[in-house]
Amino acid sequence: MLFNSLIFILGFLPIVxxxxxxxxxxxxxxxAIIWLFIASLFFYAWWNWAYVLLLLVSIVGNxxxxxxxxxxxxxxxxIAGISANLLLIGYYKYHNFFLENLNYISGLQLPYADIFLPLGISFFTFQQIxxxxxxxxxxxQVTRFSSYALFISFFPQLIAGPIVHYQEIVPQMGQRRSLTVINQDLQIGLSIFLIGLxxxxxIADTLAIYASPIFAQADSLVVLDGMIAWRATLAYAFQIYFDFSGYSDMAIGLGRLFGLRxxxxxFSPYKALNISDFWRRWHITLSRFLRxxxxxxxxxxxxxxLxxxxxxxxxxFLGGLWHGAGWNFIIWGMLHGFYLACYQGFHNIRDYLPxxxxxxxxxMAWxxxxxxxxxxxxxxxxxxxxxALHMLQTMFDFKHWYFALQTEIDIYLLLTGLITLFLPxxxxxxxxxxxxxxxxxKTTSYMPMLVNLHWRFNATWAIFAGLLLAIIAILMVNGQPTEFIYFQF
Known part of the structure; x- marks a missing residue:
C-alpha cells in the first residue's frame, strides 16, 4: 500500500x-497503541502477508x-543481538549477491536462493540494532511490549524511515492531546503530507518519465549524446531528491496526525557547499546512525x-552496501567516502590557497x-x-555534445533547480x-532564499492546500501511483 495510492488516502488512513x-x-x-500496531501490521501485510511473521519475530526477539x-x-x-540482526538482513538482502561473486571468483555454479526482499528490512533492522x-x-529503559512493537512497526516510517530512536518516539505515545492540539496537529500534518504528495x-514522477528511458539505454550500451546523458543525470538527481523529500514529508505529516513527531x-541537501554538509542534510537519520x-x-x-x-x-562502503546488494551501490558509497576524505584533507591545504x-x-564550492x-x-x-561507465564516458566525451535544445525538459529542469535552490x-x-x-x-551557509514563506493557520494557506489537492487529484486520475525509490532498500 503506497502513501500516494487512493486505497491509502481514501480508505486505510481515514479509518485508522x-x-x-x-x-x-x-x-x-x-x-489506541495496540490499534495502531495492528493497523501497521496490516499496512505491511498489504505487500506480502508472509513477511508479517518475519517482522513479528524480529520485534519479539529484539x-x-x-x-x-x-x-x-x-x-x-x-554481540549476539547485533549478530542475529545482521544475519537476518544478510540472508535476505545479500545472500544471492555473495553467491554471485563467489561463483564468479571460484568458477563454481552454486544455485541461487529464491528470496524476495522484505520491504523495509534495512530500516527496521538498523533501528533495532x-x-x-x-x-x-x-x-x-525498556517499557511495555506494545510501545516497543509500535515503535518498530509504526507505518509512516516502517518502510523507508526515518530511522528513529526509542527515546525519541516511545515517550510521546499515550499522551492525551487536547482538542485544540489535535486540531492543530491535523492541520499541520495534512499540510505537510500534501506538500510531500x-x-x-x-515533480519526481514527471522527471522519471524522462530519466528512466535514457538510463535504460545506457545499461543497454546504446550510443547517447553527451547533453542527453547530462539531462538524464540531472533529471534523476532531481527525481530522487523530490521522491525522497516527498516521502520524508509524508512520513512526518502522517506521524503528526497521530500526535507523534x-x-x-x-533538509535541502542540494544547497550544500561541501560534501560533509550534503550528508548532514541527506538521509539525516541514516547519517546519524552511521556516525x-x-x-x-x-x-x-x-x-x-590517514x-x-x-x-x-x-x-x-557499508552505507553503499546498506542501500543495495550490488557493486554499483558499493561504488556509489565508496565515491562518497572518497569525497569526504578529500574534503577532510582540504582543511590542511586551504590556508595556502588564494x-x-x-x-x-x-x-565554486556549490x-x-x-x-x-x-x-x-x-x-x-x-x-x-x-x-554506469558508458553513461559517464558519454557525459564527458565533449566531442559528441550536441547543443540542441529540448525545450520541455530544459524548462522543467530549470524550474526544478530554481525551486530546489531558492525556495524554503x-x-x-x-x-x-x-x-x-x-x-x-547545523549546516554551512545556505544559498540565498528568494521567497521567505511561513505557513499559517489562515484562509490563504487553506486555499493553497486546496490548490495542491486539486492538482494531485488530476494527476492521480490520469496516472498510476509509483513506488518510492527508497522502498527498494
Missing part, C-alpha cells in the same frame, strides 16, 4: 486515524534481548588524517559539490557497472510549528 482519535478522546491510550540486556548487561548478549546498543549503554506526483530526515554507531567507535577523525580517510571509506571573494568561493553528487548518482541509478524547504516553511522532533541540522 478516526478510530485512533476516538480511542484517544475516550482516554484509551493502551488500546524486545526480549533488550529485556535481557537490561537485567544482565552482558556484552556477549549485545540502535535500540540494543542504546540499552547496553544505559541510554534507554505534490513533490512525488508533480518524527525526526527530520531531509554514532560506526564512524565514532572506529575513531572518527581523532586518529590522524585513519580518518580509512574510517570514512569504510563507513561509506582568498577568493565570498560569492565566487561559495559558487558547483563542485553538486557535480560530484550527480556523478555518483550515475552509479546509484544504472542497473549495471558497464552501463518544508521544515523552513513550517518552522514555527515544530514540524519534527529534531531541530534543523
Amino acid at each position: 486515524l478516526l478510530l485512533y482519535l476516538g480511542l484517544e478522546y475516550f482516554r484509551k491510550p493502551l488500546i 524486545y526480549l534481548l533488550g529485556k535481557a540486556l537490561t537485567r544482565w548487561h552482558k556484552k556477549a548478549l549485545l 540502535a535500540f540494543l546498543i542504546d540499552i547496553y549503554s544505559k541510554q534507554v 505534490f513533490k512525488k506526483f508533480a 518524527l525526526p527530520l530526515n531531509f 554514532d554507531y560506526l564512524y565514532i567507535p572506529l575513531g572518527g577523525n581523532q586518529k590522524g588524517l 585513519r580518518t580517510a580509512v574510517n570514512l571509506l569504510m563507513v561509506m 582568498n577568493l571573494p565570498t560569492f565566487i568561493a561559495r559558487m 558547483t563542485i559539490t553538486f557535480i560530484a553528487v550527480c556523478i555518483a548518482w550515475v552509479f546509484f541509478r544504472t542497473e549495471t557497472l558497464p552501463g 524547504n518544508t521544515w523552513q516553511l513550517m518552522r514555527e510549528y515544530s514540524p519534527s522532533i529534531t531541530p534543523a541540522p
